Amino acid sequence: MSEGAPEPVPTIRWIDGGVRILDQRRLPRIERYLHLEHPRQVIGAIRTLAVRGAPALGIAGAYGLALAAARALEAGRDPRAAALRWAPRLAAARPTAVNLSLGVNEAVASIAALEAGQSPGELVSRLKENGDRMLREDLDASARMAEHGVGLIPAGRPVLTHCNTGGLATAGLGTALAVIWKAWRERGVPFVLVDETRPLLQGGRLTLWELRRWGIPARLICDGAAAWAIRSFDAGAILVGADRISANGDTANKIGTLAAALAAWDAGIPFIVVAPRTSFDLNISQGDAIPVEERGREEILAASGWQAGAGVVSYNPAFDVTPARLITAWVSDRGVERPPFEE
Numbered sequence: 001m002s003e004g005a006p007e008p009v010p011t012i013r014w015i016d017g018g019v020r021i022l023d024q025r026r027l028p029r030i031e032r033y034l035h036l037e038h039p040r041q042v043i044g045a046i047r048t049l050a051v052r053g054a055p056a057l058g059i060a061g062a063y064g065l066a067l068a069a070a071r072a073l074e075a076g077r078d079p080r081a082a083a084l085r086w087a088p089r090l091a092a093a094r095p096t097a098v099n100l101s102l103g104v105n106e107a108v109a110s111i112a113a114l115e116a117g118q119s120p121g122e123l124v125s126r127l128k129e130n131g132d133r134m135l136r137e138d139l140d141a142s143a144r145m146a147e148h149g150v151g152l153i154p155a156g157r158p159v160l161t162h163c164n165t166g167g168l169a170t171a172g173l174g175t176a177l178a179v180i181w182k183a184w185r186e187r188g189v190p191f192v193l194v195d196e197t198r199p200l201l202q203g204g205r206l207t208l209w210e211l212r213r214w215g216i217p218a219r220l221i222c223d224g225a226a227a228w229a230i231r232s233f234d235a236g237a238i239l240v241g242a243d244r245i246s247a248n249g250d251t252a253n254k255i256g257t258l259a260a261a262l263a264a265w266d267a268g269i270p271f272i273v274v275a276p277r278t279s280f281d282l283n284i285s286q287g288d289a290i291p292v293e294e295r296g297r298e299e300i301l302a303a304s305g306w307q308a309g310a311g312v313v314s315y316n317p318a319f320d321v322t323p324a325r326l327i328t329a330w331v332s333d334r335g336v337e338r339p340p341f342e343e
């Protein structure tokens with residue numbers, strides 16, 4: 001990214017014939033790695049948020065197909081058929097983040113691109129190399145987003161971020177958090193306001209863990225305190241990531257993002273979305289068409305201390321959609337963008 005840039009978090013890597021992931025369910029207390037050897041395990045890791053974040057999910061999907069092909073080859077079955085059979089299951093593991101289906105679709109395209117007569121082993125190698133390529137491209141995209149976005153951050157003022165957009169959400173550097181790191185180094189950002197991000201606390205558990213790892217001062221706040229904290233500390237901007245961005249700029253991100261955008265609008269400060277171009281879905285014209293995942297009620301009930309059988313009715317959307325009119329700028333690996341977006 002630049003001289004003195006932090007070491008990438010080894011969120012997801014292909015090691016010893018399997019996928020090694022940092023189990024994000026255990027952070028910040030336990031830094032534990034899982035070695036996934038079957039696509040079924042990859043799907044489980046995605047659904048339970050052991051691996052999460054749109055860019056990381058794209059890489060996980062690509063590696064998951066490589067695992068499907070490798071296990072089939074070891075069992076004497078057709079690796080091509082196995083990969084194609086597992087593709088829709090992997091793509092459907094979480095519906096909102098476009099990167100997951102994109103990663104799976106790119107892997108399927110690499111299968112179709114194989115020349116006739118190539119061996120089954122070459123198919124497995126192609127799928128693994130496709131995941132490796134996506135990982136390298138994601139690291140490069142993180143560096144470019146940091147370069148493009150840092151100039152948008154007001155100097156000398158704190159910033160606020162929601163959910164987790166660092167190395168844990170990507171191949172190892174981040175989206176919005178990569179911009180924040182560079183702004184801390186170059187723009188004198190004194191500290192970061194970190195939304196807890198309920199109900200699973202991706203901000204409190206993961207973003208705070210990454211900021212402390214980098215030595216960046218931070219203040220942890222409840223989601224409901226964000227609007228008041230912006231005013232209390234004269235925050236200069238809010239930076240978030242994205243799981244899917246429609247053609248008109250409407251942006252799906254972790255639940256609570258819309259509230260943060262409204263707070264930024266009221267305070268008159270920039271609300272900046274930072275995401276690689278792979279998170280832009282120009283096949284969807286506007287945010288109303290973005291599928292929003294609703295997760296199980298046990299997540300929100302557990303956070304509130306209720307048992308599943310208590311009869312409490314809940315609503316637990318994992319994402320919301322922020323309309324483009326509330327967004328100041330979209331920072332991608334191409335630069336600072338505004339709709340209408342081009343291919």
